[in-house]
Amino acid sequence: GAVVSQHPSWVICKSGTSVKIECRSLDFQATTMFWYRQFPKQSLMLMATSNEGSKATYEQGVEKDKFLINHASLTLSTLTVTSAHPEDSSFYICSARDPVKGANQPQHFGDGTRLSIL
Amino acid sequence: SQQGEEDPQALSIQEGENATMNCSYKTSINNLQWYRQNSGRGLVHLILIRSNEREKHSGRLRVTLDTSKKSSSLLITASRAADTASYFCATEVGGSRLTFGEGTQLTVNP
Numbered sequence: 001g002a003v004v005s006q007h008p009s010w011v012i013c014k015s016g017t018s019v020k021i022e023c024r025s026l027d028f029q030a031t032t033m034f035w036y037r038q039f040p041k042q043s044l045m046l047m048a049t050s051n052e053g054s055k056a057t058y059e060q061g062v063e064k065d066k067f068l069i070n071h072a073s074l075t076l077s078t079l080t081v082t083s084a085h086p087e088d089s090s091f092y093i094c095s096a097r098d099p100v101k102g103a104n105q106p107q108h109f110g111d112g113t114r115l116s117i118l
Numbered sequence: 119s120q121q122g123e124e125d126p127q128a129l130s131i132q133e134g135e136n137a138t139m140n141c142s143y144k145t146s147i148n149n150l151q152w153y154r155q156n157s158g159r160g161l162v163h164l165i166l167i168r169s170n171e172r173e174k175h176s177g178r179l180r181v182t183l184d185t186s187k188k189s190s191s192l193l194i195t196a197s198r199a200a201d202t203a204s205y206f207c208a209t210e211v212g213g214s215r216l217t218f219g220e221g222t223q224l225t226v227n228p
Contacts, residue, residue, distance in 0.1 A: 006160070032214060034215070041223075043219065043221050044206070044218045046217070093160055095161075097214050103214075104166065104168050105214075106166050107216060108163070109160040109162070110160050111160040112158070112159060
């Protein structure tokens, strides 16, 4: 079945570092991918919709200059957390759906990236 | 903000018992989806139910949808310790964008 791969699974870095997270669709082309953030014991909050070949759409309250999204190919979207600070520590998850299969299809989620900023 | 509300927030049962989780939402939807998340992992899709469907089954899972009450339920029958996880409902309004409920933490005790 369709699979979404996310890398890395875990990052620990110093405050001020920029961190890039990759999300790949392995056996389908994803014109749209979604990025979520999840704090401990909470639900997923949609951060942005990544659109291949165009600008990402950010949810209200999400800083686009802080969370840079690039969707340069039909199988890869990247989220870069720029100048990360401890409050950016969270679990980041991406998802995508195979557009060929039409509407009313589930999303496929990556395994998530645990980001810890010291 | 989250569209969905789930209850209970936490549920603890014994193996073999049934577990029921409920989800409510606020707007008209295309479909409602249930996902499972093991601790520290991504989400796994369980069942998708369309807005014109009322009930769906998959193995030990049964999902109902009542669009007049804007609510859904997930029933896990004959629960196992391996069913321990967080369960989320998510609604799709359009454009494949999902809005997640708050989730139910299910613990199945052996």
